[in-house]
Amino acid sequence: MKTEPTLSAAARVLARKLALPVAGFVLMAIPGAFAEERPVISTTSASADEIRAFCTNIADAARDQRYLIQKQELETLQKDVDERIKVLETRRAEYEDWLKRRNDFLKMAEGGLVEIYRKMKPDAAAAQLAEINPEIASAIVMKLPARQSSSILGEMPADKAALLTRIIAIAGKANTSKDPS
Structure with missing residues (x-):
């Protein structure tokens, strides 16, 4: 007569069925459990002809790779040169604008x-220059000898003299960038 397996016998059967998959899973989790042995290549047994043949075979690929790297470096350098040219063109345009404004100012x-x-006389000139366009007045004061200009500015009201002095100072100053990079 057959007896039904007890709970412990059923647990043993289940344990046997699960033992192999669980062991495989545990071994897969351990690093290097299924690592392959790689053969060590000894270079001392290679003949000079084999080495020469290998180098000849990879020479074209190495040359192509060198050319590719050089091309990429040249493209990077070209981008840098183009950026610097843009900066220089901007500065040149600023300088030309300043020069044109200065020449126009002096022509007034x-x-x-x-x-x-x-x-x-300085007092009469000061009274008249205080009443005209400040840009024209400052251009005239700038064209006069320094001694006479200072006398005229000394005779003017302080706010008008300050305005003319500010215009003269701005006209003599370039607004271009000072940053050399």
Whole structure:
């Protein structure tokens, strides 16, 4: 007569069925459990002809790789040069703009107008220059000799003299970048 397996016998049967898959899973979790043995290649047994043949076979690929790296370096350098050219072009445009404005400013005071103020007394010149366009007045003052200009500015009201001095200072200063990079 057959007896039914007891609970402990059933547990043993189940344990046997699960033992192999669980052991395989545990071995897979351990690093290097299924690592392959790689053969060590000894270079001393290779003949000179074999070495020469290997080097000849990879020479084209190595040359192509070198050319690719050089091409990438040249492209990077070209980008840097292009960026620097843009900066230089911007600065050149700034300088040309400043030069044009300065020349236009100086042309305002050209001709006989400067001679008229040169021959006037400082107090009379100061009164008239205080009433005209500040840019024109500052251009005239700038064209006069320094001693006469200082006398005229000394005779003017302080706010008008300060305005003319500010315009003269701005006209003599370039607004280009000072950063050399």
